[in-house]
Amino acid sequence: MSSSRNRSIAAHIIPECEASLQTPDWQQSLSSAFTDLPSLLKYLQLDDGRSPGTEQAMQGFSLRVPRAFAALMQPGDPHDPLLRQVLPLAEEMSPIAGFTGNPVGDKESEACPGLLHKYQGRALIVATGACAVHCRYCFRRHYAYSNGSASPRQWMRILDYLRKHNEIEEVILSGGDPLMVNDERLADWLEQLESLPQIKRLRLHTRLPVVLPQRIGPQLIGLLTRGRFETVIVIHANHPNELSPQVAEAMGQLKAAGITLLNQSVLLKGVNDKAETLVKLSERLFSIGVLPYYLHLLDRVAGAAHFEVEETRALEIQQALRARLPGYLVPRMVREIAGELCKIPV
Ligand SMILES: *Cc1c(COP(=O)(O)O)cnc(C)c1O
Ligand code: SF4
Secondary structure, eight states, X not given: OHHHHHHHHHHHHOHHHHHHHSOOHHHHHHHXXXXXXXXXXXXXXXXXXXXXXXXXHHHHSOOOBOHHHHTTSOTTOTTXXXXXXXXXXXXXXXXXXXXBSOTTOTTTTEEETTEEOOSTXXXXXXXXXXXXXXXXXXXXXXXXXXXXXXXXXXXXXXXXXXXXXXXXXXXXXXXXXXXXXXXXXXXXXXXXXXTSTTOOEXXXXXXXXXXXXXXXXXXXXXXXXXXXXXEEEEEEOOSGGGOOHXXXXXHHHHHHTTOEEEEEEEOXXXXXXXXXXXXXXXXXXXXXXXXXXXXXXXXXXXXXXXXXXXXXXXXXXXXXXXXHSOGGGSOEEXXXXXXXXXXXXX
């Protein structure tokens, strides 16, 4: 009783203090995400499509869909391209030759727990295993994450490694999704990274600006821009329908703060395997201040075979994109091959 009274008094005197005691809006939205299939299907006015296979699929990799993302799906359409990305299917459970648990050699390139060092000059920190949305095609769906963010001990080791490898000039915060980490912790990490003079660029690979645009706001932007880093944010959208007015608004804020904005997509059967869709995606991205960066061929992760687009079809799509778009709106079509020194152009 008395503590809530004190808080409400404090709110009148020092509102910033009160704000930091509240759960931020984005975390509240996160906790209201769909996590069970019947509720999502009911919301979309679809039949309950559960089967023993889908149940099994969800045990391996749970369902998670923020409401803002579900709101962009077409009710009544089981083939909606946004729904396809998150819908657990019984097919995931059939083993397919060539689709494995560790398709891109992440385990082999782990320099220390939570740090992947595959490419020259860049290192990738698995900031957290958590994501706001669970994408069924995700190449890290079997990666042995802990769901929490990197521990202080892990951070010490990561910083040690970076210090010893002063050719690393760019740090990529990835995951999982690094923007699942709260602002206080992010600020702390950035401060520690800034203490390493060799690091020039900070990059975030995040899907939150697309699936939970509320995450972007003055507080986050402040902490990303107050230091000396050149900051790049690589978002992840696969279909133009994902880019709602709220996403556009979030991108506008980031762009106004001088952050470079790029997008990566995965080429996915039944989602964006038509040139027309990808043309619209590039155009829409550009109109909200984002340039297309990579179009990844699917990593051959177990459970995702039903998303694979044949390479001949992928090449046709690439040709069509080149014929129809200015060069700067054509994403680089790449495949990740374990042990290679970069992502390989197709
Ligand atoms: C994709 C990736 C990068 C970044 O590669 P770019 O070609 O610079 O975008 C860096 N580290 C790891 C481990 C990656 O998987
Ligand atoms: S947001 Fe990215 S890391 Fe998370 S499940 Fe989707 S593809 Fe995987």
